[in-house]
Amino acid sequence: xxxxxxxxxxxxxxxxxxxxxxxxxxxxxxxxxxxxxxxxxxxxxxxxxxxxxxxxxxxxxxxxxxxxxxxxxxxxxxxxxxxxxxxxxxxxxxxxxxxxxxxxxxxxxxxxxxxxxxxxxxxxxxxxxxxxxxxxxxxxxxxxxxxxxxxxxxxxxxxxxxxxxxxxxxxxxxxxxxxxxxxxxxxxxxxxxxxxxxxxxxxxxxxxxxxxxxxxxxxx
Amino acid sequence: xxxxxxxxxxxxxxxxxxxxxxxxxxxxxxxxxxxxxxxxxxxxxxxxxxxxxxxxxxxxxxxxxxxxxxxxxxxxxxxxxxxxxxxxxxxxxxxxxxxxxxxxxxxxxxxxxxxxxxxxxxxxxxxxxxxxxxxxxxxxxxxxxxxxxxxxxxxxxxxxxxxxxxxxxxxxxxxxxxxxxxxxxxxxxxxxxxxxxxxxxxxxxxxxxxxxxxxxxxxxxxxxxxxxxxxxxxxxxxxxxxxxx
Amino acid sequence: xxxxxxxxxxxxxxxxxxxxxxxxxxxxxxxxxxxxxxxxxxxxxxxxxxxxxxxxxxxxxxxxxxxxxxxxxxxxxxxxxxxxxxxxxxxxxxxxxxxxxxxxxxxxxxxxxxxxxxxxxxxxxxxxxxxxxxxxxxxxxxxxxxxxxxxxxxxxxxxxxxxxxxxxxxxxxxxxxxxxxxxxxxxxxxxxxxxxxxxxxxxxxxxxxxxxxxxxxxxxxxxxxxxxxxxxxxxxxxxxxxxxxxxxxxxxxxxxxxxxxxxxxxxxxxxxxxxxxxxxxxxxxxxxxxxxxxxxxxxxxxxxxxxxxxxxxxxxxxxxxxxxxxxxxxxxxxxxxxxxxxxxxxxxxxxxxxxxxxxxxxxxxxxxxxxxxxxxxxxxxxxxxxxxxxxxxxxxxxxxxxxxxxxxxxxxxxxxxxxxxxxxxxxxxxxxxxxxxxxxxxxxxxxxxxxxxxxxxxxxxxxx
Numbered sequence: 001x002x003x004x005x006x007x008x009x010x011x012x013x014x015x016x017x018x019x020x021x022x023x024x025x026x027x028x029x030x031x032x033x034x035x036x037x038x039x040x041x042x043x044x045x046x047x048x049x050x051x052x053x054x055x056x057x058x059x060x061x062x063x064x065x066x067x068x069x070x071x072x073x074x075x076x077x078x079x080x081x082x083x084x085x086x087x088x089x090x091x092x093x094x095x096x097x098x099x100x101x102x103x104x105x106x107x108x109x110x111x112x113x114x115x116x117x118x119x120x121x122x123x124x125x126x127x128x129x130x131x132x133x134x135x136x137x138x139x140x141x142x143x144x145x146x147x148x149x150x151x152x153x154x155x156x157x158x159x160x161x162x163x164x165x166x167x168x169x170x171x172x173x174x175x176x177x178x179x180x181x182x183x184x185x186x187x188x189x190x191x192x193x194x195x196x197x198x199x200x201x202x203x204x205x206x207x208x209x210x211x212x213x214x215x216x217x218x219x220x
Numbered sequence: 221x222x223x224x225x226x227x228x229x230x231x232x233x234x235x236x237x238x239x240x241x242x243x244x245x246x247x248x249x250x251x252x253x254x255x256x257x258x259x260x261x262x263x264x265x266x267x268x269x270x271x272x273x274x275x276x277x278x279x280x281x282x283x284x285x286x287x288x289x290x291x292x293x294x295x296x297x298x299x300x301x302x303x304x305x306x307x308x309x310x311x312x313x314x315x316x317x318x319x320x321x322x323x324x325x326x327x328x329x330x331x332x333x334x335x336x337x338x339x340x341x342x343x344x345x346x347x348x349x350x351x352x353x354x355x356x357x358x359x360x361x362x363x364x365x366x367x368x369x370x371x372x373x374x375x376x377x378x379x380x381x382x383x384x385x386x387x388x389x390x391x392x393x394x395x396x397x398x399x400x401x402x403x404x405x406x407x408x409x410x411x412x413x414x415x416x417x418x419x420x421x422x423x424x425x426x427x428x429x430x431x432x433x434x435x436x437x438x439x440x441x442x443x444x445x446x447x448x449x450x451x452x453x454x455x456x457x458x459x460x461x462x463x464x465x
Numbered sequence: 466x467x468x469x470x471x472x473x474x475x476x477x478x479x480x481x482x483x484x485x486x487x488x489x490x491x492x493x494x495x496x497x498x499x500x501x502x503x504x505x506x507x508x509x510x511x512x513x514x515x516x517x518x519x520x521x522x523x524x525x526x527x528x529x530x531x532x533x534x535x536x537x538x539x540x541x542x543x544x545x546x547x548x549x550x551x552x553x554x555x556x557x558x559x560x561x562x563x564x565x566x567x568x569x570x571x572x573x574x575x576x577x578x579x580x581x582x583x584x585x586x587x588x589x590x591x592x593x594x595x596x597x598x599x600x601x602x603x604x605x606x607x608x609x610x611x612x613x614x615x616x617x618x619x620x621x622x623x624x625x626x627x628x629x630x631x632x633x634x635x636x637x638x639x640x641x642x643x644x645x646x647x648x649x650x651x652x653x654x655x656x657x658x659x660x661x662x663x664x665x666x667x668x669x670x671x672x673x674x675x676x677x678x679x680x681x682x683x684x685x686x687x688x689x690x691x692x693x694x695x696x697x698x699x700x701x702x703x704x705x706x707x708x709x710x711x712x713x714x715x716x717x718x719x720x721x722x723x724x725x726x727x728x729x730x731x732x733x734x735x736x737x738x739x740x741x742x743x744x745x746x747x748x749x750x751x752x753x754x755x756x757x758x759x760x761x762x763x764x765x766x767x768x769x770x771x772x773x774x775x776x777x778x779x780x781x782x783x784x785x786x787x788x789x790x791x792x793x794x795x796x797x798x799x800x801x802x803x804x805x806x807x808x809x810x811x812x813x814x815x816x817x818x819x820x821x822x823x824x825x826x827x828x829x830x831x832x833x834x835x836x837x838x839x840x841x842x843x844x845x846x847x848x849x850x851x852x853x854x855x856x857x858x859x860x861x862x863x864x865x866x867x868x869x870x871x872x873x874x875x876x877x878x879x880x881x882x883x884x885x886x887x888x889x890x891x892x893x894x895x896x897x898x899x900x901x902x903x904x905x906x907x908x909x910x911x912x913x914x915x916x917x918x919x920x921x922x923x924x925x926x927x928x929x
Contacts, residue, residue, distance in 0.1 A: 002549070003548075003549040003550060003551050003555060004537075004549040006551055007533075007549050007551060007704070007756070007758045007762060008530045008533065008534065010758065010762035010763070011529050011530040011533070011704075011762045011765060012530050013766070014762050014763065014765035014766035015527065015528070015529065015530065015765060017766065017767075017768045018768060019523070019527055019768045019771060020768050020769065021523065021768075021772070024516070024519065024520045024523065031513055031517065032510060032513065033510035033513035033514050033517060033716070034517070034712075034713075034715070034716070051729075055728075055729075055730075055732075109747075110746065113746060114746070115660075117746065117747060118660055118694060118747065119660060122656070122660055138729050138730045140730055140734075145741055145744070145745065145748070146744075147744040147745045148745060149745055149746070149747060150693060150745065150747065150748070151747060154686055154689050154690070154693070154733075171715070172714075172715035172718060172719075173712075173715050175715075176711040176712065176714065176715065177712075181676065181711075184676070184711055184736065185543060185676050185677070185678045185736065185738030185739070186678070186736060186737070186738040186739060186741065187734075187736035187738075188689070188693075188733070188734070188735060188736070189730070189733065189734035189736070190732065190733060191729075191730040191731070191732050191733075191734075192732050193732070194684065194685055194686040194732055194733070195684050195685070195732060196601045196602075196648060196684060196685050197618070197726070198600070198601040198602035198605070198618060198619070198620050199601070199605075199620065199623075199625055199628055199644045199647060199648070200489070200492070200493070200624060200625055200644065201492070201493045201496045201497065201618070201621075202644050204644055204645055204648050206648075206652070207601060207648060207652065207684065207685035207686060207687070208599065208652055208655060208656070208659070208685045208686045208687045208690055209685065209686025209687075209689065209690070209732075209733070210686070229921075231917050231918075235917050236881075236916055236917040236918065237912055237913060237916060237917075238910045238911070238912060238913060239910065239913070240913050240915070240916060240917035240920050240921075243917050243921075244917065244920055244921060244924060247921065247924070259918070259921055259922075261877075262877040263877070264873070264874040264875070264877050264880045265870075265874045265880075267874070269870075270867050270870060270871065271847070272828065272847065272850070273850065273854070273859070273863065273867065274823075274824075274847075274850030274851045274852075274853055274854035274859060275851070275854055275867050275871075276851050276854075278867050278868060278871045279871060279874075281871065281875055282871055282874045282875060285874075285875060310847070313844075313847070313848070361827070361828065361829035361830055361831075362828075362830075364830075365829065365830035365831070365833070365834060366830060392831075393787055394787040394827050394829035394831070396787070396827060397827065398826070398827025398828055398829070399828075400824075401824065401826070401827045401828075402903055403903040404824055405474070405477065405824070405825065406903055406905065407477070407478060407481050408477055408481065408788060408791060408792065409827070409903075410905070410906040410907065411481055411791045412787055412788070412791060412827070413906075413907065414906075415787075415791075437910050438907065440908075440910070441904070441907030441908045441909060441910070442906060442907050442908075444908040445906055445907055445908045446906075
């Protein structure tokens with residue numbers, strides 16, 4: 001008998017003895033705890049901004065692609081850096097031209113293959129990426145692994161993430177409800193910069209991943 | 221309309237052998253508020269120490285005897301949360317004979333810890349009296365976490381007008397007795413009671429009040445051995461003394 | 466370090482004398498508790514989340530065979546390879562097989578207690594495969610050749626000086642005890658490994674049954690770097706680690722970080738649903754899930770103790786346990802420690818090796834109070850104490866004593882007589898009745914010379 005069969009048989013035998021825990025509500029029962037609150041756009045933006053700061057992330061806003069490009073360029077130069085790796089996506093595309101024009105060299109990981117790709121991205125200080133969706137009540141960025149390069153989201157020390165205001169959802173329940181089942185199966189959720197408290201519970205940012213995470217909210 | 225509260229005493233073995241005063245004071249206080257007290261002859265132990273040590277088959281006859289003895293009483297009251305928790309909750313883990321299953325359920329609904337009975341059943345939470353000292357309160361684990369009783373003792377303490385009640389840090393921190401744990405893991409138990417005593421000392425209280433003699437015995441033992449100033453007092457003793465009973 | 470659960474009494478004695486460890490443990494647990502309390506206080510749905518979590522786990526566990534089969538099907542549909550391991554040896558051999566097939570020379574691991582449980586690291590290293598822990602706490606503990614002392618904070622028992630020392634000795638760097646500098650050292654050393662490793666091994670926090678994906682949560686980004694960069698990813702999952710659906714996943718994504726570290730969310734949530742390299746040119750070409758039994762199906766057989774499989778490994782029970790707070794995690798002698806560990810040790814390791822574990826508790830119940838899954842740990846410890854006794858593992862002296870006590874408890878006259886003796890005896894001793902161990906640091910009360918009954922009857926007489 002193979003392992004699978006043996007394990008399943010062992011489980012079936014074990015479950016022959018019924019539980020004597022009292023009955024409890026089936027998890028499908030709707031409850032307030034899993035509800036999706038009706039939040040206005042401004043409220044979502046405010047929540048997202050406050051939560052981003054609470055998790056030691058940074059927050060900037062832009063009313064247009066041009067404004068975003070300007071602010072991002074300034075962040076890159078301050079880093080200090082003259083180049084950035086970029087993820088694919090419409091928000092990044094919208095700022096790319098202006099950034100390049102401003103003298104920031106943009107490196108698209110997809111233009112490189114295999115080891116060359118990750119080694120190149122790992123050397124670049126700043127990553128400019130976008131999150132197709134974000135959760136307001138925890139400032140969580142949601143990125144589906146849909147074929148895009150993911151390396152700019154976690155190899156750089158400084159990650160600047162573009163988020164569109166209209167893509168904000170209230171909470172994780174709404175996030176998973178809205179995402180198509182195929183998309184949410186391969187997903188990276190990011191809430192703030194990487195951190196550790198493994199030494200004497202002292203919080204330090206920038207463990208193995210980014211040390212700074214800047215969310216740039218696009219209002220248009 | 222006066223309802224006569226008839227109370228059957230459940231005397232924990234620790235009270236019987238080591239600290240009868242707390243149980244006697246409980247009797248005095250209950251009588252003072254108008255309850256009629258019955259002492260059921262032949263009572264011994266509910267079986268908790270053996271149960272906590274992992275013995276079940278051996279204590280079944282003891283538990284059955286207890287159930288037979290007490291289940292037809294209107295109310296059974298003990299000056300101990302751990303004893304009441306044993307009967308109210310853990311008796312259901314025992315394979316007693318089927319004929320007693322109904323009685324066991326009935327008993328669980330009629331057995332009370334002393335402060336619970338005074339406050340929740342008799343509706344008395346401010347008995348007055350006088351005790352012009354600073355006191356703090358230790359939440360015994362079974363009383364607090366198995367039975368959910370933590371407000372009632374505090375109400376009774378605050379019900380003494382001239383008492384000064386201060387909460388210690390982490391009042392619900394285990395004192396480290398745990399029955400046989402206290403000698404199976406004695407150094408660990410001592411480390412735990414030492415910590416509790418330091419918290420009592422830091423509170424500035426002259427007395428540490430508790431509702432379980434086992435905890436109090438443990439805490440008192442450490443306080444005395446180390447020449448610390450605070451003293452322990454069972455809540456029944458506190459109430460009796462404050463009322464001059 | 467080779468620890469044994471049966472040696473726990475010795476470890477406890479030792480821990481009680483180690484002020485440095487006790488201090489570190491005390492500070493760390495109090496910090497963790499305070500942070501958790503803050504987040505719980507601002508969540509009006511906390512108790513409801515706990516109920517939902519319990520109900521969801523119960524639903525999964527009570528039909529575990531169906532759920533595992535479904536999970537397997539969904540994982541396969543997602544292009545993952547699913548393996549079944551009956552025990553630790555089989556699991557190790559499966560992982561080695563995958564490594565050999567893929568010419569793996571270096572492995573990076575994200576924190577997984579399941580892989581500690583099956584002693585995977587040493588096994589792979591002995592087979593010539595470089596196996597590196599990458600979670601900072603685990604990395605430190607691995608350098609010290611120790612096992613983690615906490616479920617979520619592996620190096621909780623260490624100070625910065627300890628870390629500085631081992632980095633200096635084992636990594637050949639200049640001594641520093643500045644935490645940011647220590648992290649920088651680890652980051653640099655591990656970065657090169659992440660980029661060069663052939664295989665990443667992770668655990669699984671939550672396997673989503675209806676979607677066939679493995680969820681790995683973390684803060685350091687080391688799991689991302691382990692599961693998202695090397696060409697092979699192996700996820701080792703205890704069979705109980707399932708959750709029903711994405712609808713309920715957020716419940717667990719909230720309960721775990723709040724309970725473990727006082728965070729609303731962990732920094733990273735990696736949802737792994739299959740190999741990515743053909744789609745994006747990066748990430749794993751192969752994703753393997755190793756479903757591990759290793760005693761879990763046996764635990765399932767007890768309808769009460771089944772609840773111990775609901776654990777999501779947050780470590781909150783450790784933080785709040787007055788015993789853990791005194792002695793730390795190594796005192797328990799196994800990879801699962803603290804209150805939940807005390808329930809798992811006798812179940813996984815047997816009543817002989819685990820004969821002391823269920824007694825390493827005063828049954829205070831703080832663990833049940835804090836557990837996000839509402840596991841009734843004290844109740845389970847009581848049952849396991851009974852199991853130890855029924856297995857004949859209690860001391861003969863105690864068994865004899867209990868038999869005597871039970872006899873006396875049924876014969877009230879003899880019961881009272883039995884205490885008359887110690888009462889008399891102690892008068893001869895001119896002091897308290899000796900109880901070695903107990904009375905080393907505590908004055909023992911005197912046996913009352915009359916006993917309650919006599920005094921009560923006197924009271925009755927006097928009041929008439």
